[in-house]
Amino acid sequence: MQGERFVGYLPENIHWGEDSRHIYFSWNPDQDTLRHLFKVSIKEQQPTLVSLKEQKVMPSLGGVYNQDRSLKLYEKQGDIFLQDLKKGSIQQITHTIAREYNPVFSGDEQKIIYTQQSNLFAWDIQSGSTRQLTHFKKGKKSSQKMPEAYKQWLQEDQLTHFEVLAERKATQKLEEERREQLKAERPREIYIGNKSISDIKLSPKMRFVTYRLTTRAQHENTQVPDFVTESGFVQNISARHKVGAPQDTYEMGIYDIEKDTSFIVDTQQIPGINDKPEFLKEYQQGDSAYDNQYKEAREIIFHGPFYAQNGKAVVIARSLDHKDRWILQLEPESGALKLLDRQHDEAWIGGPGIPSYIFWENNIGWINNEQIWFQSEETAYSHLYLLNVDSGEKRALTAGNYEITELMLSQDKKYFYFLSSKESPFVRHLYRMLVQGGEMQKLTSKEGNYEVQLSPDEKYWALRYSNANTPWELYLMQNKAGAEMQQLTHSTTKAFQEYNWRSPEIISFAARDGEEVPARLYRPEQPNGAGVIFVHGAGYLQNVHQWWSSYYREYMFHNMLTDLGYTVLDIDYRGSSGYGRDWRTAIYRHMSGKDLTDQIDGASYMVDSLGVEEDRLAIYGGSYGGFITIAALFKHPGVFQSGAALRSVTDWAHYNHGYTSNILNTPQEDSLAYIRSSPIYFAEGLQDRLLMLHGMVDDNVQYQDVVRLSQRLIELGKDNWDLAIFPMEPHSFKEASSWTDEYKRIFKLFEETIGEGQKK
16 A cells, blocks of 8 residues: 555656756665656667756756757747757847746747737747737727716817817817827737637738637636644645536637737537537427527537647537537638548547547647548548648548557658557557558557557657556667567566566456446365455556556455455446447436446356356455445345445436536536435435445545535444544545555455355
């Protein structure tokens, strides 16, 4: 339970240096208090510490390049720098207290465009002069009020009586006109009211500025009390709002610099923008025909524009109800939108390359001035597509019951590189493919998983690789098929290496609806008849695979349980990632439906096929896994003799909006989905031992969840439950002492209810 102190601090945040000869990464081989920045030469292959002095002057890792990659732009500590990669020189462009960010080259690469205080600026590379391109201002433009009628009459009457007054007024007018003619050219003020502005982008020819306006919703945030503080006083942490609360709304604006005009893009022109989701039919009143159209356009958020070299632009629009993603060609001068592709899902849009959170950008880019590439779940698995924006021709470059992830394009735009589960849902390999399609050429050979970074000269890969019982390490590999991987780091501790960690067996069992459910099986050499099911968290996450688990503490705990004779099953239930759209959305409008019955069917498999005794089963998990654990004990009493629920959601109406509204819509629109999904409605079903464990400063699944459920159990007269609180812990525990206390309690529960001790 010491985490990295026991396993070792694994290399993270891998980046290449611009020379393609050094790899930089975060590491802590000496178990210091903090991680450090290390670098390793591909020639010497010996990691060395990068001093703070060196870090202070070195360029930022990553950045934006010009077309021939001779120049690089980057931001460092709020200033903009230009690095000449051929000469090795660095020029600081800004040096201000205000933060400058998002530097890019102009289309002709003669200027550097950056944002400062929500406005765009252009720095001329040759002259060094700076020009402000936009002038966005909060509030409304003030207008001179006409005086009241009697005052207006008096003023005009005065001018007819007194020549001096009339002459002075005429002189003043001439002076104002002259000052206006002599005034330096400045961008027009664009007033945005009380909205906030972000995502400001300039077209390649520097004519059009696009921007996102956000109208902040008035919602009440939850408060998380922190009881153990340095001050000795209770401090309230302002956290998220709850699902169904009013949400921010978004608009895309376009400023035409040449015409000095601005306008908001009209979303009503998007096909299907008024479509209602089908679940609303269930709430239809009476016998009248269902109206499947809203009167007003659905709220959306735009991402982009993404520009081709010739100035063509595409944008992605995502509906805030999560049902649609549109890829549209944008005509910036008029704001006209042309539909290129629509991905609709009556559940919710998601999958690799198409994230379910509306703020995360989708994988998309230009191959040339006619073709874009993107990912889509059109065939129920996330695959790679090309689309000609002129002809509308779309074709899939990959197809099959597997997924494409971590997609990238070579600098010369000849090849795609990506990870894929083509060989098996339980492994990932790195592939290369020509941009116009063809054979997927596998580059890696070791089974497991990879995190990949291609060197700037595209000759080498920096790989983070792991398999089922070996943690992530840093490797170097030439960019060619079958190349040998050279290990650059050795991170695990001597204590970790002394144990022979298992590679769990990957099996499947039949669910009640006929689906084959994948699982990892820890099979003891000397079974004691007891079985434990582990339920991973996050819902959309894969834990049945052949690489180092993000649940590595649980993995080690399962090794210990197996040593003691327990049979352990770790299930990728419905809703898990890695198995395509249908598996992902099988929980739509009913969490604790198929995701739960997969656990119950897993329990039957353990009894029928693995020799586990029917009255010696337990279940446990954290977060989503804690929710499933509680639901199992409430909805299926008697299947498990006990359950340990960590940081558990007990009522989905109290969780956050971004995650929950994807799956259950909102409580006010789809109350039935919340009632059948939330354990608190089924608390009367508790018969078996329940142990709940929760951090009090959890700002994700908040402590209020188990407090409310505890009150419900008290009112129901239930006495076979316990609650362990951890006063200083957030959602993911930080202290080894808390982890240890938590799992000692879980192990004690298992020993008392299903272990050898329960027989005494």
